[in-house]
Amino acid sequence: xxxxxxxxxxxxxxxxxxxxxxxxxxxxxxxxxxxxxxxxxxxxxxxxxxxxxxxxxxxxxxxxxxxxxxxxxxxxxxxxxxxxxxxxxxxxxxxxxxxxxxxxxxxxxxxxxxxxxxxxxxxxxxxxxxxxxxxxxxxxxxxxxxxxxxxxxxxxxxxxxxxxxxxxxxxxxxxxxxxxxxxxxxxxxxxxxxxxxxxxxxxxxxxxxxxxxxxxxxxxxxxxxxxxxxxxxxxxxxxxxxxxxxxxxxxxxxxxxxxxxxxxxxxxx
Amino acid sequence: xxxxxxxxxxxxxxxxxxxxxxxxxxxxxxxxxxxxxxxxxxxxxxxxxxxxxxxxxxxxxxxxxxxxxxxxxxxxxxxxxxxxxxxxxxxxxxxxxxxxxxxxxxxxxxxxxxxxxxxxxxxxxxxxxxxxxxxxxxxxxxxxxxxxxxxxxxxxxxxxxxxxxxxxxxxxxxxxxxxxxxxxxxxxxxxxxxxxxxxxxxxxxxxxxxxxxxxxxxxxxxxxxxxxxxxx
Numbered sequence: 073x074x075x076x077x078x079x080x081x082x083x084x085x086x087x088x089x090x091x092x093x094x095x096x097x098x099x100x101x102x103x104x105x106x107x108x109x110x111x112x113x114x115x116x117x118x119x120x121x122x123x124x125x126x127x128x129x130x131x132x133x134x135x136x137x138x139x140x141x142x143x144x145x146x147x148x149x150x151x152x153x154x155x156x157x158x159x160x161x162x163x164x165x166x167x168x169x170x171x172x173x174x175x176x177x178x179x180x181x182x183x184x185x186x187x188x189x190x191x192x193x194x195x196x197x198x199x200x201x202x203x204x205x206x207x208x209x210x211x212x213x214x215x216x217x218x219x220x221x222x223x224x225x226x227x228x229x230x231x232x233x234x235x236x237x238x239x240x241x242x243x244x245x246x247x248x249x250x251x252x253x254x255x256x257x258x259x260x261x262x263x264x265x266x267x268x269x270x271x272x273x274x275x276x277x278x279x280x281x282x283x284x285x286x287x288x289x290x291x292x293x294x295x296x297x298x299x300x301x302x303x304x305x306x307x308x309x310x311x312x313x314x315x316x317x318x319x320x321x322x323x324x325x326x327x328x329x330x331x332x333x334x335x336x337x338x339x340x341x
Numbered sequence: 342x343x344x345x346x347x348x349x350x351x352x353x354x355x356x357x358x359x360x361x362x363x364x365x366x367x368x369x370x371x372x373x374x375x376x377x378x379x380x381x382x383x384x385x386x387x388x389x390x391x392x393x394x395x396x397x398x399x400x401x402x403x404x405x406x407x408x409x410x411x412x413x414x415x416x417x418x419x420x421x422x423x424x425x426x427x428x429x430x431x432x433x434x435x436x437x438x439x440x441x442x443x444x445x446x447x448x449x450x451x452x453x454x455x456x457x458x459x460x461x462x463x464x465x466x467x468x469x470x471x472x473x474x475x476x477x478x479x480x481x482x483x484x485x486x487x488x489x490x491x492x493x494x495x496x497x498x499x500x501x502x503x504x505x506x507x508x509x510x511x512x513x514x515x516x517x518x519x520x521x522x523x524x525x526x527x528x529x530x531x532x533x534x535x536x537x538x539x540x541x542x543x544x545x546x547x548x549x550x551x552x553x554x555x556x557x558x559x560x561x562x563x564x565x566x567x568x569x570x571x572x573x
Contacts, residue, residue, distance in 0.1 A: 158425050162426070164394055167414040167415040
């Protein structure tokens with residue numbers, strides 16, 4: 073049943089979200105054309121090209137934000153209406169396990185968020201890297217920045233683990249929204265407002281934990297640097313471990329919260 | 342054989358408000374049962390608990406001897422009082438959706454009913470009128486061979502001609518080994534098809550009897566009797 077749920081979740085979302093990503097591509101091509109045109113024209117007094125380039129680039133940046141925010145809002149709306157809105161009456165009377173419902177929604181939402189991010193990253197690279205030299209310089213620049221912050225070496229393993237931690241972070245973000253919407257359903261009134269309040273509350277608690285963690289890390293690194301002359305910023309070497317652990321713990325906690333409300337405290341009124 | 346529905350001390354409260362109060366009810370198989378009561382009497386709350394859409398505050402409900410869950414959802418065909426369809430779906434996609442999830446769904450029966458009503462399978466649900474959407478929803482629900490059909494206010498808000506069609510569809514398409522629990526406050530329209538009636542008032546069952554039994558004992562129609570019981 074998980075496969076069928078995923079199939080219908082995908083069918084319900086693909087048209088709008090694919091259109092949003094196609095918009096990203098179109099805007100990227102337009103912006104790139106504008107950059108190329110500016111290169112060809114050079115620094116002449118041809119003001120119209122400058123004006124058009126500014127307008128296109130401004131629209132490009134705006135559309136990137138719109139696609140990001142729009143995708144997030146649409147996925148939140150979709151989760152709410154299909155799970156706790158009128159469509160929830162059909163979803164929750166299907167002979168399927170609650171785990172399958174949650175997994176299907178999370179996998180499809182996380183897939184769209186990931187596609188969205190990949191499209192935007194590729195778009196920025198395509199826009200800026202007008203030659204292989206520039207692309208190479210960009211990569212080198214990124215490595216320089218990370219090393220400047222104190223990382224001693226960047227291995228392929230670190231890169232892969234960082235990407236895995238990043239993907240888990242996406243799952244954690246999606247599940248956090250699902251958990252907050254679900255927690256809001258525990259009340260008979262003002263469910264959406266309560267969901268938002270839960271989100272803000274959880275966000276504040278997360279920030280507090282993060283603050284305490286960084287304070288401890290800075291203290292530990294300070295001691296280590298004093299003893300072994302290591303860089304203050306060398307804790308970036310193993311940053312992926314902390315990110316991955318935090319993301320996995322968040323995923324488990326938010327998943328269990330969502331499951332508990334959906335399975336044990338469903339309240340479609 | 343165990344009753345298809347068993348409610349034992351079923352209670353549901355919303356804050357201080359009591360929606361269901363110690364409901365004890367057994368519903369047998371092969372019957373068409375009217376769940377009758379005025380607005381706000383607890384009909385929909387009882388139905389939602391049977392479908393696992395609400396958790397009771399106290400007590401228990403068993404469907405085929407099991408608590409609401411995946412197994413009971415396989416055997417219940419539920420028509421809610423609202424439209425639960427995805428607007429972007431086509432009618433035919435909805436048929437496939439039901440076919441994918443319910444093993445007892447009969448595609449030929451659904452397509453036949455759609456054809457009789459001249460509802461184009463390729464039409465998107467958002468393009469259909471409210472009444473047609475309700476009919477599509479009813480067709481999906483009645484195209485299953487379920488043990489229990491739970492229909493929440495299926496004739497509320499539709500014109501008399503549509504009511505006739507809906508009742509005709511219900512009576513002619515349900516699984517004869519199963520039961521129908523039909524909630525309504527429009528008694529006169531459904532009286533003739535009911536085997537049993539359950540009167541619910543302020544969240545409590547005030548009467549559970551055969552429709553014919555009421556007509557014989559009270560010497561009046563169920564509708565007339567209902568008006569007396571629920572007189573303001």
